[in-house]
Amino acid sequence: MVLPFKHEPFTDFSNENKRREFEEGLRKVKEELGKDYPIVINGERFFTNDKLVSINPANKKEVIGHVSKATKEHIDKAFESSLEAFKLWGKMAPVARADILFKAAAIVRRRKHEFSAWLAFEAGKPWGQADGDTAEGIDFLEYYGRQMLDLVNGKPLEDRANEHNSYFYQPMGPGVTIPPWNFAFAIVCGTTVAPIVAGNPVLLKPSENTPVIAYKLVEVLEEAGLPKGVLNFVPGDPAVIGDYLVDHKETRFINFTGSRATGTRIIERASKVQDGQQHLKRVVAEMGGKDTIIVDKDADLDLAADAIVNSAFGFSGQKCSACSRAVLHKDVYHEVLEKAVRLTKELTVGNPTEKDVNMGAVVNKKQFEKVKEYIEIGKREGELVLGGETDDSEGFFVKPTIFKDVAPKARLMQEEIFGPVVAFAKADNFDELLEIANNTEYGLTGAVISNNREHLEKARYDFHVGNLYFNRGCTAAIVGYQPFGGFKMSGTDSKAGGPDYLQHFLEAKVVSERY
Template sequence: MAFSEHTTNPEIPAIDNYIGGEWKPPISGKRKPGCNPARSSEIVGHAPDSERADLDKAVASAEAARHAWRKLTGAQRGALLYKAADLLESRMDEIGLAMTREMGKTLGEAKGETARGAAILRYYAGEGMRPVGDVIPATDAEALMFTTRAPLGVVGVISPWNFPVAIPVWKIAPALVYGNTVVWKPAAETAVTASLIMACFDEAGLPAGVVNMVIGDGAVIGQGIAEHPGIHGVTFTGSNAVGKRVGQTALARGAKYQLEMGGKNPIIIAADADLELAVDATISGGLRSTGQKCTATSRVIVVRDVYETFRAKLLDKVQTLRVGDGLNAETWLGPCASRKQYETVLGYIRKGREEGAELLVGGKRPDDPSLADGYFVTPAVFDRVTSKMSIAREEIFGPVLALIEARDLNEAIELANDTEYGLSASLYTSNLGNALKFVQETDAGLVRVNAETAGVELQAPFGGMKGSSSHSREQGQAAIEFYTSVKTVFMKP
């Protein structure tokens, strides 16, 4: 079972690891409580505080399973992913509820993310039937030369708390369908959600050891995955600081690695933009999920001709957003996911004011006394922001928008590129020439015209430029490039 039989209170689950096809408590017996960010005094689960020995067992199980797993056809592996997708979809309400209670996003968003997880599984189930190589003309007339692909072996998956279903699934699903086995370290903050996902893989009938889950501190389990000699590839989503350590550790021992890290994503509002649509996109892209998305809009760069009009429309709508518990149907914006994230967001709001930006609205705890026990921050909008300020340069991961004025589109694009990040960027315009210029000159892995920055299509490649990634791509058919190696075959009678 996903929850330990040894829990003293069945309403507060004690989560187990999943190793070799079995639910196992951490070897140490230690667990850490996780709270509901909307009511910090409410414990929602006890996550394993695993040690390196737990990880070693998981890697050994994945190694033992990988040879039989890779011998299955892509169609056979895909059939098991289809079963997992059906199970995940059938439990959308349960998983959505767990996600909202663990990390705060609204129930509607949580259920939508779960549905997306099922769609990702089905997409990659279908990938099991796609071509994996090419026939190449050989110089020898009697020879046949072609390429095929070989799985990496054991893949380590390190996933964050902000999308506890979609991100691990878009890593695990392609790893599996291309013939790898997996050791997954989910975020401890969303351990209950992770265990419910793992239960779907278990009940779908995947062979023992093909997928393993070990929950614990990042410095122990995450770093352990990066340096473990039995793990052949590491895929990571999280902060830049941790991602760089993971990449350096994997590189030092010759393992393949893939990093998806931070963003400081701009939306540009051109003089000819539809301002109503642009305001809606800025709010949705920047404040949905309490701004806790790597593709969230953070910098709002507005051409001078429409700056004041846009600002007024933005403020009018931001002040109508309802902050509250994500389980409340009327809530638009939930809490920050943890006390640490809450304090980080408030710290950046203080720093923005200290550095000379003008806080126009929000940026404080709501007045509603019923929210006093949660990590709530009203959505903040800053004016008079320059590209040198911390709130314009550093990833906040919270409901904070920084307004920056530009003379024209040329300066707006320069400002958009003035960052160490390059994940996502958006432009609102009605001019085709503006759109083409933006697409050609913007340094970001995902560029969107007349659409918000926070939107990732599961069938399309996703990843960043500059400091936002390791320059690899996730999702879509691009995923095969990381999870497999090309093998060139030359055959002669």
Template sequence: MKGKHFINGQWIESGDGVIDVYNPANGELVGTVPNGGEEEATRAIEAAAAAFPEWSAKTVYERAEILMKWHDLLLEHKEDLGKTLTTEMGKPLKEAIGEIQYSASFISWFAEEAKRSYGRLVPASAPDKRIQVLKQPVGVVVSITPWNFPAAMIARKMAPALAAGCTFVSKPAEQTPLTAVRLFELAEEAGVPKGVINLVTGDAKGIGGVFTSHPSVRKLTFTGSTEVGKILMKQGADRMLNLSLELGGQAPMIVLDDADIDKAVEGVVASKFRNAGQTCVCGNRIFVQRSILETFTEKLKEATTKLKVGNGLTEDVNIGPLIDKDGYEKVQRHVNDAVEKGATVLTGGEGQVNGDAYFFQPTVLANANTDMLVMNEETFGPVAPIMVFDEDHEAVRLANDTRFGLAAYFFTENLSRGNAIMEGLDYGIIGWNDGAPSVAQAPFGGMKESGLGREGGVEGLEAFLETKYVSIKM
């Protein structure tokens, strides 16, 4: 597949050569996109700025109609989109198709939610005054998205931006730009007007620099590492750039002694091993109460050994490849470090390298402790370390002992204990007996160094709206 930039309604090729896109399951070349930079980013922003007045002036019903056409096209082409996604990213095809459906859910949600972006009238302090509060679109929005969810992260940002009346420029990850190209092709087919959406592929540093410095940009939305998020904050500080940042995680999973153990195992597997553990909200540290440690550990081991590793296009595969050599080496380093510091490998623990393809067996580690890298850094791989605890307050303390605060999970059938745990956890997303809590209608985002702002839900639309207060003297 040969991708192109999409700027001002035109598919173009320009930049410093091309970026090759490889299938992480076998190392095969699957496509190319232009290696654009500052010039392409500038052109895209200027196109979005020129299109903003007309797009923002459309009624919300007109914008919603176009969004729903885009939604329908995604679902109509979900199998083909899923294959493109799996081919460039590696996740199992069933998961990839699920991601396309998840992406479409954001589009339909925000197409409807935009119709409820109400302003309000406020009682005035004098009889000859009227106070009005308006909600208006922010303006030109730029977006930088990661490789692990190449469809969902674009839809979760672009849908509310368009629904609010903003225009949009997208920069997808270099590893997975082909899915983005297909999404934009379908958006064009749905009738999004010229210049309203723009796609630029290429050099992250050059494009990111323009995104944070161009005077027409009113908002940047980014999903990725905390380290890069901090760089973008610094770059945008001089302009007081409006930012939404969904950053790294270090998700704890707490299993209390009154949990339904089968339900807990199911939840841990769903969270930990989804996308080969390459998600920002996957469980990274598993804390199990002592009295159920042996039973839970044995059942998790049993469930994990049933997971099959391989090419995501193979029907019965549960775990695809890691994205690249760096990701593989980090996972192996975490496992080796854990073993050196006393962990026991109950299953997995080994990787397999086939040329430029990197796989890692789903792994369960017993006897984890807080000195291990796997308990302090985001592994981004299929490794489940288990650490024992005795008291509820100890589990909450261990869970909160991190600079991150994106997602956390716990398992208990006791309402009182659950409420205490839930209220004590310093995380933006909580899964109570639920290993997969993410949905379009709920706010997604973190605390502490896991980011700023929320995506999804009512809050996801608010992120692209400005509040204007008007005082009228009669």
């Protein structure tokens, strides 16, 4: 009997014992920094001279690890390994596949603070954000294992006289997972183990920013008993192996999370049939957002300010669900803005591997320069109220930044920044609030802070996002509670962490037998 799914609890860092446990995790990981990490194909380790160099974004001099880069020849070898492994893995009992995920969840749970410490070092995550990332990875392991067991018997069909019909699911074959750096354990874990538990071998190409934590997942799954060849770890330069992975004739699916530009490129390339290809490739893509919190005139204004600040500046705004637009009714505009500024001034910025802070650094030099550029754009498009300071002398630090009086069609209100910058705009009535919220090409998350039930019900259907929240922030979706995925240019609305997700990596089959 499988127990019902329960969300992995977050660590209470106000508890001094928990703080000491996390600090011990940080010390343990610090002793491991700077090692070499291999490519993994069919359980074998391969080291190359060409390496990805992972660094701490809050301390540029601190090397997290050197990770071997895969070549096209490694990719071919990985596909050969996957095809061979599929012969057994695809026919293994789903309960046995799910059991490996449950064992992996238990391993990570025992080492939770260690994994969170890796996230603090490699992704620059503050303690609470790192803890949530690790907890979400555990949730994916537990939830997808249970979802696979729910699909074991397929779905019921009607029978006719002298005829029996069955409807069941079978795996597709090898596929590619290309996860992002911002949830360097949770999304890497979820996008990898979902197709695996469904019976498909996976080639995992981690982000070049956070490859070490991805390798740690590979180790956990191996320890849990995953057979050789089911998961092949192929880190590398996207310019060298990215298109090759997508184009390969043996790729059955591509599970991608990242930018709109890369996602649409993958969709376009995957649609082309290669020589020797005998199947249509499926693309599951989550591609970012430009997310809005609406504040109605009839609202809890303290709640509104808190929701905006936490959603905008959690993990330095480096979430596709982050609030980068606050659209307020004119009657409450100034009061909510003042409250948000006051809360933002209380945020601490620093190196999360040294102390517990609210915000760390942005992930790398490229992102740092991008955010700086948008701050300059914001100074031309609105009024800088708070922040705007940047410092890359030691790490890539950007202070939480607020702009006010920004026009709805300004670049600051339309383009994804992926940094700690939020723009405030005002509207005359709820219809205009909703119109502004919907005026971007994205449709990932959004929130409405209002005590007007009529307005909430209007937003329920007319606010065009995949994940909509009432009277709370627009981030922090929980596996099994808020399945995640967006509309429009935010992706294929795959609803990760939801009851339909595994079916993206399964083929439905009907068998009819006449008696």
